[in-house]
Amino acid sequence: MRGIIVTADDFGLHERVNHAVARAHREGVLTCASLMVGANAAHHAVKIARDLPTLRVGLHLVLTDGAATLPRWSIPDLVDARGAFEGSMFENGVRFFFLQRVRRQLAIEIYAQFKAFAATGLELDHVNVHKHFHLHPTILALILEIGPQFGMRAMRLPREMHGSLFLRPWVAPMKKRLDDAGIAHNDWVAGIAASGRMDEAALLAALAKPREGVLEIYSHPATEGAPLTPSMHDYRHADELAALCSPRVARAIESTGAMHGGFADVFGHARMPEPTT
Numbered sequence: 001m002r003g004i005i006v007t008a009d010d011f012g013l014h015e016r017v018n019h020a021v022a023r024a025h026r027e028g029v030l031t032c033a034s035l036m037v038g039a040n041a042a043h044h045a046v047k048i049a050r051d052l053p054t055l056r057v058g059l060h061l062v063l064t065d066g067a068a069t070l071p072r073w074s075i076p077d078l079v080d081a082r083g084a085f086e087g088s089m090f091e092n093g094v095r096f097f098f099l100q101r102v103r104r105q106l107a108i109e110i111y112a113q114f115k116a117f118a119a120t121g122l123e124l125d126h127v128n129v130h131k132h133f134h135l136h137p138t139i140l141a142l143i144l145e146i147g148p149q150f151g152m153r154a155m156r157l158p159r160e161m162h163g164s165l166f167l168r169p170w171v172a173p174m175k176k177r178l179d180d181a182g183i184a185h186n187d188w189v190a191g192i193a194a195s196g197r198m199d200e201a202a203l204l205a206a207l208a209k210p211r212e213g214v215l216e217i218y219s220h221p222a223t224e225g226a227p228l229t230p231s232m233h234d235y236r237h238a239d240e241l242a243a244l245c246s247p248r249v250a251r252a253i254e255s256t257g258a259m260h261g262g263f264a265d266v267f268g269h270a271r272m273p274e275p276t277t
Helices: 015-027 042-051 089-098 100-120 130-135 137-150 168-181 200-208 237-244 247-256
Strands: 003-011 032-035 056-061 127-129 188-190 214-219
Touching: 003 015, 003 056, 003 247, 015 042, 015 237, 032 042, 056 100, 056 130, 089 100, 089 137, 100 137, 127 130, 127 137, 130 137, 130 168, 137 168, 188 200, 200 214, 200 237, 200 247, 214 237
Parallel strands: 003 032, 003 214, 032 056, 056 127, 188 214
Antiparallel strands: none
């Protein structure tokens, strides 16, 4: 195994997530966080990230199950009256592919989220998309067109070691497009099948069966409290935080001998170019 990247998704969703990210980085094995730039606690997350210069931060694009960055009048086919993305992923996936006006709105929203990240002044370590929506070819194409303008060099490949049969047909074309575009990516990921349940046992199990290449382990840590969103009603956020701070997990990572860091560290571009505006 060449590298291990440990990421927390949904950075900025809530202050409880942000505090968990800070603790898991200071006291545990967390190396990365993926920032939701339009979320309610995004500014708080950015402040924390600035105080943690060794924490690698990427962009967690939100194109479903969350709020858009742009106002409704500019993307009326994407959001409801509250500015939240509406419709199922299947329905929207069809619209993204076939309707040009919807694709145009999707493009300007993706651009706006990259621009919002650039405005934070943080270095862009990686990019991924909420609910792995970047497996959709239209979304991926737009990210590959827009992302490099903002210094994007790495993305998450949602290729789980024992992954869903449903996702497999989408993963191989995505890998080829990332390789053709020169975008670095992990070889394997752990966190899809056990989303919301990446406790100590799950992390140790992922590390017990190393594969060649780079493994990204991602989770959704938060401090104790009520469900963060309706779709996360059964997530065990506090258990995931405890796992990231577990000495057993730290020893398991160390025993692999792999590089342990962010995408920029593992892929050797530890200083990202300045983002464009």
